[in-house]
Amino acid sequence: MLRVLCADLERELVAARDLAIVTLRICHSTYQLAIPVIGRFMQAQPGTEIEARAKASADVLSGIEAGRLDIGFITAREVPDGMQGMKLVKTPVVLVARPDHPLAIKGHADWSEIAQFSLIQREKGSGTRQIFERAANLAQIEPDTVLALGPWRSIVTMVRAGIGxxxxxxxxxxxxxxxxxxxxxxxxxxxxxxxxxxxHMAHVAVVEAFLAKTCVQGNGSATTARI
Incomplete structure (x- = not known):
């Protein structure tokens, strides 16, 4: 019995040590969704060092597959093949406009109306852009994209300036x-x-702890993709 208790204690100490000293490499494509989760994890595990950066979803996936990243926040139809994860949020893709724009006053738009306006999108590796352009293609509309930007604040600035x-x-x-x-x-x-x-990373103590915090926010459950 004593040997079993010692073994259990040793496992707990190792897990605590792993959480305390590991640097967690995170990449996100949408900071508004990622930062609250990262912040909550840091409050719960203040000893863990976080390296967080922003990239398009395609680049995030490449980094995870190459082992350069531990965790990624991505936009996709489902958890990619061979990976494990959980859904954080489901949200519509919309146009973003100044309050005085005709479509903002109307509140909605169809594809024929969208085709008449200049658009500001994210870079081509963006999951948001892929979803939007796939739907536009099915509607037989070619979007007039005049700017491709990465950071959300840059998009906001250009929309406010009336660029599109x-x-x-x-x-x-x-x-x-x-x-x-x-x-x-x-x-x-x-x-x-x-x-x-x-x-295989889902069972590493620090990654498992991070996913647990994600589950609290998203009220979701872990999903393993088919291989």
Whole structure:
């Protein structure tokens, strides 16, 4: 019995040590969704060092597959093959406009209307852009994308300046952006945001603890993709 108790204690000490000294490498494509989870984890595990950066979803996945990243926040239809993760949020893809824009006043738009306006999108590796352009292609519309930007604040600045309409998650918008969402009349424009890692990393103590905090926010459950 004493030997069993000692073994259990040793495992707990090793797990605590792993959580305390590990540097967790995280990459996100949408900071509005990722930062609250990262912040909550840091409060619970203040001894863990975090390296967090922003990239397009395709680049996040490449980093995880190559072993350069431990955890990624991505936009996708589902958890990618061979990875483990959970859904953080499901949100529509919308246009983002100044409050005085005709489509903002109307509140919604169809594809024929969208084709008449200049658009500001994220870079081509962005999951949001892929969802939007896939739906536009099915609607036989070629979007007039005049700018491709990475950071959300850059998109907000250009939309405010009247350069064009933004394309984004509805969940990305906040009151401080001083912009409004314009709903697109297309049921295919639904984005899912996931937190993912390589399957073998899901059992590493610090990664497991991070996913647990994600589950609290997303009220979801871990999902293993098919191989």
């Amino acid at each position: 309409l933004g394309v984004a998650f509805a969940a990305e918008l906040s009151a401080t952006d001083e912009l409004v969402p314009v709903r697109i009349a297309d049921g295919r424009l639904i984005a899912r945001h996931f937190v993912v890692c390589q399957k």
